[in-house]
Amino acid sequence: MATPNGPTFQEISETLRRLEELLGRVPAPLARDIRQKLTRLRALLLEQRSPNLVLVGRRGAGKSSLINAFFGARVAEVGHVKAQTGSGRWFDVQGELGTLSILDTRGIQEGSRPEEADEAETPLDSILAEVRRKAPDALLFLIKATEVDSAIDADLDVLARIVSAVDQAHGLRPPLIGVATHCDLLEPKRTDLHLPEAQDPTELQEKLRHVEAVERQLREKLRSREELRGGLVTVMGVSTYLSWRPDGTIRSDERWRLSELAQVLFRELPEQGRLVLARVTRVRALQEELATTLTHTMASLCMGVAVVPIPIADIIPITSAQLGLVAGIGWISGRQLDLKASGEFLTALGVNVGAAFALREAARGLIKFVFPGAGNVVSGAVAFAGTLAIGTAARAYFLRGVSAEEAHRLYVAIRSSAEAHPDQALTEG
Ligand SMILES: Nc1nc2c(ncn2[C@@H]2O[C@H](COP(=O)(O)OP(=O)(O)O)[C@@H](O)[C@H]2O)c(=O)[nH]1
Ligand SMILES: [Mg+2]
Known part of the structure; x- marks a missing residue:
């Protein structure tokens, strides 16, 4: 079950820990920024408590x-x-x-x-x-x-x-x-x-x-x-x-x-108390705000991690982070999603949790080959846009009750616009 102490949250905690480990290989200013995002995610999701x-x-x-x-x-x-x-x-x-x-x-x-x-x-x-x-x-x-x-x-x-x-x-x-x-x-x-x-x-x-x-x-x-x-x-x-x-x-x-x-x-309230208040009162605006914060923080985090210059290694934590994001948004909405259910949601969006990322990695390798030095930037944008699109689709599906087809359409649209204009993506609904 997805209680704050259950296996899903342990998994999320483990993912954040692995992401943190990668920080050793990240330039200092970026590492500081990522560490802040990790702290925020921990406070909101893992350290949640009753107000x-x-x-x-x-x-x-x-x-x-x-x-x-x-x-x-x-x-x-x-x-x-x-x-x-x-x-x-x-x-x-x-x-x-x-x-x-x-x-x-x-x-x-x-x-x-x-x-x-x-x-x-x-x-x-x-x-x-x-x-x-x-x-x-x-x-x-x-x-x-x-x-x-x-x-x-x-x-x-x-x-x-x-x-x-x-x-x-x-x-x-x-x-x-x-x-x-x-x-x-x-x-x-x-x-x-x-x-x-x-x-x-x-x-x-x-x-x-x-x-x-x-x-x-x-x-x-x-x-x-x-x-x-x-x-x-x-x-x-x-x-x-x-x-x-x-x-x-x-x-x-x-x-x-x-x-x-x-x-x-x-x-x-301190951030640790906010999720419980949003769940208890079921106030939609609060759930939306939390889900948005979670999505933006996770997307920026994945972008930062994708820039880490180690091939393949970033893919596993990014996929895990995205699964954790879906489980987290499900939790905000009052549901108990385990990672399997979160994976099914991603599959319904058209994200092939396994192969899609392998393909992207191959594409990224090519880019690196063709434009030396440009590959990591592109992979960061891809990780960012994909995560943002997943969170936005999960928000629409779990909080607004749109259909799976609509969530899929939203995912595709957000992903391509965020890949094209990552700088604008965070300011749009
Ligand atoms: N009309 C009306 N009645 C209320 C409202 N809030 C509480 N009450 C009533 O006021 C009475 C006392 O409320 P209660 O919550 O027990 O007060 P407490 O002693 O402060 O816990 C109860 O009969 C409630 O139904 C309100 O906003 N409007
Ligand atoms: Mg009373």
Whole structure:
């Protein structure tokens, strides 16, 4: 299976290691560039881990609902009457495609002692201990849109204490995102934000103005604190409303701006946490961005490796890198592709995984013979264009669901245009 620890990823890791070995034979400036690409690929693919997110907000602010809204599944319990798990520990919320590590500050600002609270420490103490133990990748401050104008000083105090605990323990200021939840309940109440085309435009405009006013207010409050100002990324109004049938399926989906929020969060995460967020939330734009990054990085890497002046030896790692690229894009899309399946995809594109490369090698040998010194440049362009075309076709097939024929057409078109104009290829979609 293609779990991050499975054989496919071991294979990718092995390929990257072999590519790195070739670097000894590469001129220094090029080797540095290739090494950077290897580091990036490792971070994205091989060192992927769950993002660590701290959710701060009163009971009922919508912390559990936000988690469910990210997953599009009922993974967290919503609307508990009592404050539970008051001791506030990092916990893994597991979905079908991945896990988020969450520290939910429920119970902090509440008078009643939560059931499981440790006698010796207050809920805030244990939250602070937890963020010292494991650094958050981001803080999300949640408040109901209808309560932004109420006194939230106590909530901001908690937030500020968390920020300084993280700073003291880890020497970093985690990014902070202000989230105004329940925007669907702003006036006019019956105007549906999640179905903008079906609304009276005037009423929709009015509602959006109310959302903006709430965002402005929340931004001012967060910015009024010295300790919070520096880390504040943005403030967003959202609705996380999802209604479930008793069997756990979705009855109605009124989520609004959740993918925008996921995109903001994505930018703030370290590269190691990005793939998991893209898989969990299934936000297409994030999957596309990651697949594109992977493709461009792998294509440049293969070009660099092809320039290494050793015949044949480059072919094996380049083919492996291309198989790894397909498996990686499959993984981003939520699939589990092993290398055999990736090879089948390449075959369907018309890439003959074995013979095609042997033929190309022969052609390259000829070029070297005819134009001494030009051969490596051409082989670099060929490796680059082939890899770029494979990644682009895989993106279209696995993320956009185009047919195998269409993926094949795309592969052929991209490969020839990238071979002709490699300098333009990276800037095109
Ligand atoms: N209409 C609406 N209801 C929401 C929204 N977010 C949460 N809720 C509801 O608010 C209540 C409290 O939400 P919950 O996620 O349990 O809050 P938590 O205590 O912060 O975890 C639940 O009844 C949710 O269904 C939202 O964006 N819109
Ligand atoms: Mg909750």
